[in-house]
Amino acid sequence: MRSRWIQGGRRCLFGSAVLACAIALGSCGGSSDSSGGAPVIQVTERDFRIDVSPAHVAAGDVTLQVRNAGPDRHELLVIPYAGGRLPLSPDGLTLDETLFKNSEPGSLEPAQPGSTRRLSVRLAPGHYLLFCNMEGHFMAGMSAQLVVGP
Ligand SMILES: [Cu+2]
Numbered sequence: 001m002r003s004r005w006i007q008g009g010r011r012c013l014f015g016s017a018v019l020a021c022a023i024a025l026g027s028c029g030g031s032s033d034s035s036g037g038a039p040v041i042q043v044t045e046r047d048f049r050i051d052v053s054p055a056h057v058a059a060g061d062v063t064l065q066v067r068n069a070g071p072d073r074h075e076l077l078v079i080p081y082a083g084g085r086l087p088l089s090p091d092g093l094t095l096d097e098t099l100f101k102n103s104e105p106g107s108l109e110p111a112q113p114g115s116t117r118r119l120s121v122r123l124a125p126g127h128y129l130l131f132c133n134m135e136g137h138f139m140a141g142m143s144a145q146l147v148v149g150p
Contacts, residue, residue: 038063038120041146043130045074048140050130056147059125063118064106070113074132074142077107078121081129081145093135110134123148 038061044051046069068074079100087096105128106121123146131143 036061036063036120040065043067043076043144044069045076045132045142046070047072048137048142050076050132050142050144052130052144052146055145056149057123059123059148059150061120061122062148063120064130065116065118066108066111067116068111068113072137073110073112073134074137075108075110075134076119077131077133078105078119078146079103079129079131080105081127083127086129091135093139094133095131095138097133125150 039057040063041057042051042053043064043066045066064076064078066076077097080103087099088094089096105123106119108117108119111117125148128146128148129143130146131138
C-alpha cells in the first residue's frame with residue numbers, strides 16, 4: 001500500500017501525468033492546492049501514529065493538510081532529520097525542542113480531534129520528521145518521515 005502511494009506521488013511530478021494521476025488516485029499528493037499551486041500532502045494524526053501521503057515530494061513550497069483523527073488533541077512539528085536518536089527534554093516525556101527551534105520549517109499548535117488545518121512550508125531537499133511533541137506522544141509512536149527530493 002505504502003509503495004503504491006509513493007509511486008503515485010512520483011508520477012504526479014511529471015507533466016501530463018498529473019491529471020490522470022489525480023483522477024486515478026483522488027487524494028494523490030500531486031494534486032494542487034487551489035490557493036497557490038503547491039503540492040498537498042495529507043497528514044493524518046491519531047492516538048498514537050501519524051500517516052503521511054505521499055511520503056515523497058519535490059523540494060519547494062508544500063502544503064500539509066493536517067487532520068486530527070483523535071481521540072486526543074495533537075500538535076505537529078516539522079524538523080530536518082538526519083536519522084538516529086533525538087534528544088529528550090529533562091522531563092523524559094518530550095523531545096528537546098530547544099535543539100531544533102531555529103531549523104524548524106513549521107509547526108502547528110495542539111488542535112481538537114476532528115479538526116483539519118493547513119500548514120504551508122518551504123522545504124529544501126532532505127529528510128524531515130513530522131511529529132507530535134505533546135507529553136508521551138512521540139514515544140508512543142507519533143512520528144513519520146517525509147522525503148523531499150531535489
Ligand atoms: Cu499527539
